[in-house]
Amino acid sequence: MSAAARARGQRGISPVFLGIVAVMAVTGWAVWADFAATAGLAVFLFVTSAWIVSLCLHEYAHARTALHSGDITIGAKGYLTLNPFAYTHALLSIVLPVLFVILGGIGLPGGAVFIERQRIRGRWRHSLISAAGPLTNVLFAVVCTAPFWLDALDGVPGLFQYALAFLALLQVTAAILNFLPVPGLDGYGVIEPWLSARVRRAVEPIAPFGLLAVFALLFIPELNRAFFDGVDAILRGLGVSEFQSGCGLEYYRFWEGENTFCAAGIEQ
Template sequence: MTFASTSQRSVENRVSPIFLVLAATFVASGWALGTGWGNAGIGVFLFVVAGWMVSLCLHEYAHARTALHGGDITIGAKGYLTLNPLKYGHVLLSFVLPVIFVIMGGIGLPGGAVYIERDRISGRLKHSLISAAGPLVNVAFAVVTLLLVGGGWFEDPDMPATTGDGGMYVHSALPSALAFLAYLQVTAAILNLLPVPGLDGYGIIEPWLSYKTRRAIAPYAPYGMLVLFALVWQSQVGQWLFDLTMRIFDLFGVDGRYMGVGYELFRFWN
């Protein structure tokens, strides 16, 4: 019985090969950008998409791991601790749509699809921490990437990024890619911490609301993310988000042009 239980826990915590492929792609494309190997645009695209997917997996993992310690012992059996994106409840919401949003508009809009059995968890603070765990991953990613770019890591004046027609950018490809990835992480953290139904920001405050209020808001939760994206995409909200993100870049001493170069390279098809 003990052996079987130990073996089951080992399987539940085993890192998925899919996640390892994503992580390997992230590292390999970063190495290619740092050494100037291959096409810079394709390299930045692979680096950013793979890095974004890795952060989304870790985002969902953080929710799951915190829920497990909070009392939901069903988390492991659902495969949430394997970092396998295919195990999450809505691959479309958690991974496909966020990647499409990045490609369409360069916005880090997160999804969320870890099904937690909330009735197994007691205490409002635990519920809030479970919701906060995911965005904190994005915050950590943002801090690390901004520190790397702001500290001048990987910048090589002798190896500026090049365009497909032989033109050159001001900055090197790898720090530019890191800056664009940092931009996605910052925007994801800001948006996901807003108290919008369906996002983690609302999940943080929801346990503290009255039962009547939660019941009234519940039907609108599935549409919160799409409405938020529409606002960011079509209104002044998007400019406010950009300005706030650039202010955060300034706090870390990161030139916004890094992000601009990274975004241009990312859209290599243009």
């Protein structure tokens, strides 16, 4: 079977992805219904499943753009099925980003799909392939915040607002971090085709450590504060308050106990 035939044969949506979407839909309904006894767990499952869906779409965007740019092997690798287990770095693409959300409340970018760059001609195409992933996070953030910036929150339960606000925060942090021009991240992939061969060769050995370096820098209190100040400023521009995203995080971490302050805000 030719590469083109294999590419055409593996484009159906994976049942695994559909299952994750189903979990997102059911738990989203539970958050909307606001069952007090399971509110925190519902927010946790809804945001986590929605975050995994966004990670799958992020990687799919890379793959789909690469396919249309000349890499016909993408389909044979299973990247067009949206199956999170099909990615070359499932640990980096899915597991670690979810773990960082749970532990730190931050949307850390994952690893990219494997693209045969030698099949692609044109620097603009290479840049667009790298940009396609984080642009899906931008789009996801716009969709999550639409009820806020459209001033369409009437009738939207407070708990659901909090969950959307926190999910939007994760998308904004992921977009910002992904677009950093750091080796190993998508932002560097955008500018790499425009760098000289000498610079690319010099940077190549440190590329695997770029993500770790960013994560380490976020542990510096001053940088962490400046980063989240910027994230909060963007969210405010989209109509989301720090209170709403903060309460979303509090409910997401349901194992830490009930936040009566946020609960009072819902009742109001």
